[in-house]
Amino acid sequence: MSINKPRIGLFIGDATGIGPEIMVKVVAQRKVLSNCFIIGIGDHRVFRLGQKIAQIELEYPVYDDIAEVDSSKGNFVFLDLKNLDPKKLILGQISPISGKVVGDSLKLMVQLAISKRIDAVVYAPLNKEALYRGGYPFKGEIGFFAHLMKVKDGYGEMNVLGELWTSRVTSHISVADVSKNITQKKVLAAITQADSTLKRAHIEYPKIGVSALNPHGGEGGLFGREEQKTIVPAVQEAKRLGINVVGPYSADTIFLRISTEKLNAIVTMYHDQGQIAMKLMGFSEGVTVNAGLPIIITTPSHGTAFDIAGKGVANPNALKEAILLATKMASWQS
Known part of the structure; x- marks a missing residue:
């Protein structure tokens, strides 16, 4: 693997939704990995649950510290935050516990992007109510990101389709x-x-x-x-x-x-x-870009799809497009 490929931080999203499943399905696609190096971020137990739901087994290195990540080990590795036991959750239901973990994890990813450890942030769907009830008092993630980076104005969501x-x-x-x-x-x-x-x-x-x-x-x-x-x-x-x-x-x-x-x-x-x-x-296939911020942040335009969480039928295409777009944007900036 070329070390010159953009390093994409890929967060698992809200663990009670379809995020873990679609993340597994996307990582299993070689096309997604051909032009970037993906660092999966989240609790590894949740990612393993995603593999079980998707009925896909993946092989990859797992790290506890991003400083130890070896980009020569392939195009995908996983950074285990050890911050959420999936046994405490019910799929398809809003969880303040999961919401707090989402906020904590995205905060870490922003820090990683600002410090140039990753070139872009991509996250699987989150639930705004869970994020709010988990202790992050924002009506949407764009306001949360702007707050973290002290951006006062000129930011907003843009949606991309093709x-x-x-x-x-x-x-x-x-x-x-x-x-x-x-x-x-x-x-x-x-x-x-x-x-x-x-x-x-x-x-x-x-x-x-x-x-x-x-x-x-x-x-x-x-x-x-x-x-x-x-x-x-x-x-x-x-x-x-x-x-x-x-x-x-x-x-x-x-x-x-x-x-x-x-x-x-x-x-x-x-x-x-x-x-x-x-x-x-x-x-x-729609992608949301959190525009007007100093770092690249993309996510699927759809939500957590609680009604089909855990059923193995979720479509991963929008997350794939979010990764591909983030990869292009990171390449343009390099």
Whole structure:
């Protein structure tokens, strides 16, 4: 194995969900390991449980200290944190114990990335409620990561499906609170974040489409004035900054413009406005990028799938895509 390959830290995710299973299934695929060196991170007992569920046995070195990891031993090794006994958990149920371990483990991974022990962080699905109840008072992991790295603004989630990226102005808030949070400053921030992130992904002059908030783009104010008051001025300001941006386009047609307008990214106004479209187009392949942070962090766009946890039927493709994207991004930065 070449020591020049990106070192990807791969966390097992919430142990009560499908994370251990899909991690095993991904590691078993040679294509995933061909361009990177993966350090699996978590409790090894949980990873062994994942192998049992997936009915796949893997051979790999296990380490207690990352300083001892030998990258010449193959393309995959496991760093055993010894921090979670799976016998204390019930698959498919929210566990504050598992949530705390998730928070503790991700905190460690951020430290490893900042200290250059790993080149990117990839994690299998976690459960936000479990994380919160486990002692990490954040509504989502992006806020948690920003807190750890003391990033105050300019960060947010981006979703990737194939060559299409999406960003959003608001995220994990009540639908009732969306409109009052659509400000010119926040719309412009989402556009500039999309532009800078895609340029980091080696797309030199990305074309970004911006979605409207109201039906039919507000119909000149008949159905709402957010477009006129905030979204259009933000788009105009982004153009003055040299960003290749178009819109706002009606939310019910903007995804139809991907090919006709050759869009690289779409900025939506709220969570489900973009996520419904992305998951319809490729639920099992979508990736979330925690953008605007000093390190690379990716994860599948889907959740812990408690309803099928332990059944051995989980699809690992989104986790695979998260690893492949993180590998590309790490290679671009090297």
